[in-house]
Amino acid sequence: xxxxTQETPNxxxxxxxxxxxxxxxxxxxxLNEDQTEIPILKNILSINGVTGIFxxxxxxxxxxxxxxxxxNIKHLVISYLNEYYDEGNKFIINKNAELDDHKxxxxxxxxxxxxxxxxxRPAVARDGGDITFKEFKDGKVTVVLKGSCxxxxxxxxxxxQGVQNLxxxxxxxxxxxxxx
Numbered sequence: 001x002x003x004x005t006q007e008t009p010n011x012x013x014x015x016x017x018x019x020x021x022x023x024x025x026x027x028x029x030x031l032n033e034d035q036t037e038i039p040i041l042k043n044i045l046s047i048n049g050v051t052g053i054f055x056x057x058x059x060x061x062x063x064x065x066x067x068x069x070x071x072n073i074k075h076l077v078i079s080y081l082n083e084y085y086d087e088g089n090k091f092i093i094n095k096n097a098e099l100d101d102h103k104x105x106x107x108x109x110x111x112x113x114x115x116x117x118x119x120x121r122p123a124v125a126r127d128g129g130d131i132t133f134k135e136f137k138d139g140k141v142t143v144v145l146k147g148s149c150x151x152x153x154x155x156x157x158x159x160x161q162g163v164q165n166l167x168x169x170x171x172x173x174x175x176x177x178x179x180x
Contacts, residue, residue, distance in 0.1 A: 015148065024093070028093055044077055052150075063147075130147050
């Protein structure tokens, strides 16, 4: 099995593409070993310098400390992934999709979510990250950045010049976009 890697705009994040499913239950982020019981994730999180894992449908992004070099981490992650998929596993996270909560959104929130899902999220995923809607209040949209996007030096620029401009263009009620 050949696992590809891609650099992301965040120098401390690397995207791994195993060519197989990663999560069939939406995106997940794990920042330490205590957050999961999944052995492969615990193994990756135990690698010296690894600070987090973001999993999406067909890729995972690994975040590291600034001091650690990718050459010390990359081959271990690839080894764990190869072993995992060679054992016949189809997904790292394999659950039935369920709605997180049954929150009902208003017209503006639904428009914001649709733009995030169709226009912004695919571009962010190409860079190894994810963006999700949190709330809309008083003209301000709050989003959550995960994966390569969290801690990325260029994420503020992307958020303001990309996400904010796009949402303000399509939805005049949006005045500002903030990340938590």
